[in-house]
Amino acid sequence: MTLFNLTGLAHLRDCLIENVGLLYISVPNPRFLNVTFRNVTVTIEFTRNVTFRNCKFENVKIVLNSSQSCTFENCEFVNSVPILVGDNIKDFEHEFKDCEVNGKPLVYLKNAEDVSVEEAGMVIIVNCRNISLRRILFPVNISALIEIAFSHVRISSLSISGAEYGLYVVNSQITVDRSRITDNKIGMYVVNSTVVMSLSNIYGNEEEGIYAVNSTVIAKYCYWGSPEGPAVNSTGSEREEVTLINSEFEYSPWLAEPAPPPATPQPLVSATVHVLTIPAFLILLPLVIPIVWALIRGGRVLSRKIKALDPETRRRMVLLSCLCLEIVAILLSPINIVLSVILIVAGFLIAVMFGGESQEEEE
Numbered sequence: 001m002t003l004f005n006l007t008g009l010a011h012l013r014d015c016l017i018e019n020v021g022l023l024y025i026s027v028p029n030p031r032f033l034n035v036t037f038r039n040v041t042v043t044i045e046f047t048r049n050v051t052f053r054n055c056k057f058e059n060v061k062i063v064l065n066s067s068q069s070c071t072f073e074n075c076e077f078v079n080s081v082p083i084l085v086g087d088n089i090k091d092f093e094h095e096f097k098d099c100e101v102n103g104k105p106l107v108y109l110k111n112a113e114d115v116s117v118e119e120a121g122m123v124i125i126v127n128c129r130n131i132s133l134r135r136i137l138f139p140v141n142i143s144a145l146i147e148i149a150f151s152h153v154r155i156s157s158l159s160i161s162g163a164e165y166g167l168y169v170v171n172s173q174i175t176v177d178r179s180r181i182t183d184n185k186i187g188m189y190v191v192n193s194t195v196v197m198s199l200s201n202i203y204g205n206e207e208e209g210i211y212a213v214n215s216t217v218i219a220k221y222c223y224w225g226s227p228e229g230p231a232v233n234s235t236g237s238e239r240e241e242v243t244l245i246n247s248e249f250e251y252s253p254w255l256a257e258p259a260p261p262p263a264t265p266q267p268l269v270s271a272t273v274h275v276l277t278i279p280a281f282l283i284l285l286p287l288v289i290p291i292v293w294a295l296i297r298g299g300r301v302l303s304r305k306i307k308a309l310d311p312e313t314r315r316r317m318v319l320l321s322c323l324c325l326e327i328v329a330i331l332l333s334p335i336n337i338v339l340s341v342i343l344i345v346a347g348f349l350i351a352v353m354f355g356g357e358s359q360e361e362e363e
Contacts, residue, residue, distance in 0.1 A: 071095040081122045083144050092126045092149040125151045148172045169193045190215045199259045209240040212247040219251050227256035
């Protein structure tokens with residue numbers, strides 16, 4: 001292996017770094033402009049302020065180990081992604097601006113809340129809360145698909161495969177449901193975290209389905225590639241292997257067959273107002289006419305009975321009716337101002353029609 005070691009201040013631009021084995025960067029403030037990296041491992045370790053601008057990475061493994069404040073701007077990753085490693089939150093706080101992974105956006109969330117991600121080539125989440133990842137179609141043949149550090153994340157209905165690390169979780173709390181984690185080198189790499197999984201398929205990963213260090217993993221109702229469940233701390237098994245280092249693991253009950261894929265979401269019903277057409281109105285006309293006739297006839301009968309009362313009783317009934325209408329109008333005014341106005345006018349007409357007649361009879 002060829003070692004290309006940057007031990008002094010480095011500013012490289014408009015060049016190709018190819019097939020050099022390992023590019024080791026340990027000095028602060030180097031800058032790379034319009035540089036193409038191809039078939040090389042880039043290790044950035046114990047340093048800060050490393051800048052890549054307008055660079056391209058092809059089949060490159062990039063590891064940022066205990067480094068801080070690095071910047072990737074307008075960079076293209078082809079079968080390549082950065083892997084962030086460290087012990088504290090500052091080791092994961094970098095800047096990724098306008099970067100793509102295999103033609104899809106590299107989503108980097110830092111100090112965010114209540115965000116839903118549905119399109120990405122890779123997702124890096126640092127110090128976030130209430131992040132939702134759902135139905136993302138990831139590319140394959142890259143180092144890691146989802147990196148989560150110091151965050152709370154919900155993952156649902158994802159297919160995670162073809163990566164060195166499907167999920168890379170550090171100091172976080174995540175829930176995973178109805179997802180598929182298969183055909184990775186390591187399905188989930190979990191450190192100092194809590195993971196709750198359900199109704200998911202974890203199998204076919206080359207080394208381990210889950211590798212957990214100082215963590216708690218609760219994975220019930222999941223399928224592990226065998227009706228017998230996972231092989232815990234056991235190597236050479238045909239079942240999906242789970243390696244635990246000072247960790248707790250609950251997986252019973254498990255599924256004897258693969259969990260079904262999530263149902264295809266139904267399209268939302270559009271909020272369309274259907275206007276009553278003339279033919280439909282004609283169909284309802286035989287029902288409307290008797291109702292209107294009954295209301296008119298009932299109104300006439302009620303009017304005669306009211307007029308038959310003595311003036312004082314009639315006045316009290318009119319005042320009480322008007323008062324009730326005004327109260328209802330006031331209560332309805334915040335909801336429907338038009339109906340409120342109609343009730344006020346109705347109260348006024350009742351007062352004029354019956355109240356006026358009562359005064360004339362008294363005179």
